[in-house]
Amino acid sequence: MQRLFKPKFFTLFKRGFTRKQIIADSLAGVVVGVLALPLAIAFAVASGVSPERGLITAIVAGFLISFLGGSRVQIGGPTGAFIVIVYGIVENYGIDGLIISTVMAGFMLVGFGLLKLGSLLKYFPHPLIVGFTSGIALVIFSTQVKDALGLDIEKVPSAFGQKLLTYFEQIHTVNWYAIAVTLATIIITIYSQKIFKKIPGAFLAILLCTLAVQLFQLPVTNIASFFGEIPNSFNFSIPHVEWADLGNYVVPAMTIALLGGIESLLSAVVADGMIGGKHRSNTELIAQGVANIVTPFFGGIPATGAIARTATNVKNGGRTPIAGIVHAVTLLLIMLFLGKWAKLIPMSALAGVLIVVSYNMSEWRSFKAILKNSFFDSIILLTTFVLTVWVDLTVAIQVGVVLSALLFMKRMADMSDKNIDNPVDRDVLEDYSLVPKYINIYEISGPLFFASARRYAEIIEDLGMKSKILIIRMRHVPFVDLTGIKNFKDTIESLRDENTRIILSGVQPNVLEEFKKHNILKLINEKDIFNSFEDALTYAKTIEIKTK
Known part of the structure; x- marks a missing residue:
């Protein structure tokens, strides 16, 4: 407790x-x-x-x-x-x-x-x-x-x-x-x-x-x-409760x-x-x-x-x-x-x-941005919005959560037949003990979506704060959704403020396209994005790091 x-x-x-x-x-x-x-x-x-x-x-x-x-x-x-x-x-x-x-x-x-x-x-x-x-x-x-x-x-x-x-x-x-x-x-x-x-x-x-x-x-x-005088005091009072009717209040x-x-x-x-x-x-x-x-x-x-x-x-x-x-x-x-x-x-x-x-x-800018990008996210957005306005908030949240889960399962099923490994990364050095101390490495293993985005972001930010250079391996990231994009972007901005250099490796083409669409490449130089981890590590070692 x-x-x-x-x-x-x-x-x-x-x-x-x-x-x-x-x-x-x-x-x-x-x-x-x-x-x-x-x-x-x-x-x-x-x-x-x-x-x-x-x-x-x-x-x-x-x-x-x-x-x-x-x-x-x-x-x-x-x-x-x-x-x-x-x-x-x-x-x-x-x-x-x-x-x-x-x-x-x-x-x-x-x-x-x-x-x-x-x-x-x-x-x-x-x-x-x-x-x-x-x-x-x-x-x-x-x-x-x-x-x-x-x-x-x-x-x-x-x-x-x-x-x-x-x-x-x-x-x-x-x-x-x-x-x-x-x-x-x-x-x-x-x-x-x-x-x-x-x-x-x-x-x-x-x-x-x-x-x-x-x-x-x-x-x-x-x-x-409408209300007359506004009292300048308040009192403790207990409402009248019909115990048999308590079930009516569970949903509200x-x-x-x-x-x-x-x-x-x-x-x-x-x-x-x-x-x-x-x-x-x-x-x-x-x-x-x-x-x-x-x-x-x-x-x-x-x-x-x-x-x-x-x-x-x-x-x-x-x-x-x-x-x-x-x-x-x-x-x-x-x-x-x-x-x-x-x-x-x-x-x-x-x-x-x-x-x-x-x-x-209203968050109309976010509303507009979602409609322009992901089809699946747009369905969740519009369904929740329409139900909130025309039905009620309780139904909107319930349907929105279920719909989000169903669409996520569909996206995962669509990805299951695809080979998400990057062949270029298969034979790279896996012994991180030889990596200089000023370089940290983190691998995201799985989709960067609403259920995992915050956890990934917290770990990345924590590692980034402890290093001059952070290499993020993304060979096993099959897709990102808008929540993942938002958390990843916020984390990169935070690390940039701490002067941490971010290098990406093994980014899938569809993920890279989403990064471009949401201006993440304005935060990470395209020259800091590599197909293979080996190239990314070699490049990171050549960067001059000023130490006290």
């Missing part, structure tokens, strides 16, 4: 925090707390719950995830990915149903961590993740059309098609003042960062647009129109757990790349689970690691969990002393913030 659950905060606490780092983390935490304010409110409102539930989630879950988590810089709280799920659960089962589902999901996440499933969640292929992320982004955008245009609609249907039809039927009720506020929010959110680098654009946009609406008395709806809970686990680990991986660290995936899952068990009893909604807020934390100097803890404290102080003013925030301003969030989530 001790090895499974080792929070970064306690590890760093034992080493001691410097005064300089505490100050830097505290300032970063305040900035992230200010950024999280409009996002927490917007995510809650879009999910069909009252705004204070978003704030409570960011405070309670944000504190627990930083205090108990396996990442140095992870910022936890409500995220856009949960909007679709929470909205559906509330609509079908009510608030009590949401609380029960979230608590169950928390126990599932703790179970994932205890069973050491943190590494397994990394095996979700990249096209599947892009597919459901892009689908969620489109659904979030569709939920904000009503408030962005100021349409007079009492209740927006949950189904995507019915939603579009309702908007079309009510387009004559458009409010031009609401459109102006929405556009102003979007413009300020995007472009204010060029002028005010330390003030989050979303916060500045909400502040200015709220002031403008109040000053000019613009006829647009605000939070108070599993969806929350899977999405929360995937998103939190993705966020932690992104953070690792930004700070050069390494998170503890199983500890992170357990922390996410504890946060989702505790938070609902205070009135919160599902929480996970937030990629945008985590990146903001890092960019502003956050390097330890202190930043995340300060972020939670900052939000608590805002809720206690300034929460009463939040009811004046226009709904169209929140819509503008969420439209920017949905655009940033």
Whole structure:
């Protein structure tokens, strides 16, 4: 248990925090707390719950995830990915149903961590993740059309098609003042960062647009129109549970757990790349689970690691969990002393913030790149995307995973009849003891695809950091998929930053073609790619290495 659950905060606490780092983390935490304010409110409102539930989630879950988590810089709280799920659960089962589902999901996440499933969640292929992320982004955008245009609609249907039809039927009720506020929010959110680098654009946009609406008395709806006063306190409460109905919540809970686990680990991986660290995936899952068990009893909604807020934390100097803890404290102080003013925030301003969030989530560049390249990856991407938008996220993930496995098996079957050995490499020197110490050698034995890509990348990076030259033998790599390409490219970029020379040998023609297509040959010189290992080793020995 001790090895499974080792929070970064306690590890760093034992080493001691410097005064300089505490100050830097505290300032970063305040900035992230200010950024999280409009996002927490917007995510809650879009999910069909009252705004204070978003704030409570960011405070309670944000504190627990930083205090108990396996990442140095992870910022936890409500995220856009949960909007679709929470909205559906509330609509079908009510608030009590949401609380029960979230608590169950928390126990599932703790179970994932205890069973050491943190590494397994990394095996979700990249096209599947892009597919459901892009689908969620489109659904979030569709939920904000009503408030962005100021349409007079009492209740927006949950189904995507019915939603579009309702908007079309009510387009004559458009409010031009609401459109102006929405556009102003979007413009300020995007472009204010060029002028005010330390003030989050979303916060500045909400502040200015709220002031403008109040000053000019613009006829647009605000939070108070729908939810009344925002409480400046929260209480512990236990939901009413019908034990016979617990089975109804298993599927929603599993969806929350899977999405929360995937998103939190993705966020932690992104953070690792930004700070050069390494998170503890199983500890992170357990922390996410504890946060989702505790938070609902205070009135919160599902929480996970937030990629945008985590990146903001890092960019502003956050390097330890202190930043995340300060972020939670900052939000608590805002809720206690300034929460009463939040009811004046226009709904169209929140819509503008969420439209920017949905655009940033859309990953349209990755979406476009996948469609241009692999046929199999395109099938996974489009299937997951369409099911997310038109059916629901649970079905999309289930079908996407099964489809990924089936297509992989087909690709492996297609390759089984081919001779993947490179004849030129058969008689090369196999005694690596004669190789100079500044040269390291690693052989990838098998396809570079989503299930193996991360492990290969970790080993290659580890070896590369210990050597001046790394020869990577690829004679037994029959194919690469997009996830393999992405991990391999990230690893090469990381080693280049460490001035490690990469040499490839025995690259199959189809693999080399994929490398060219995805610009890996811009990172590795073509003269550093050889058909045989013998030629690669001879060349490596001729490279002049400067040593101290």
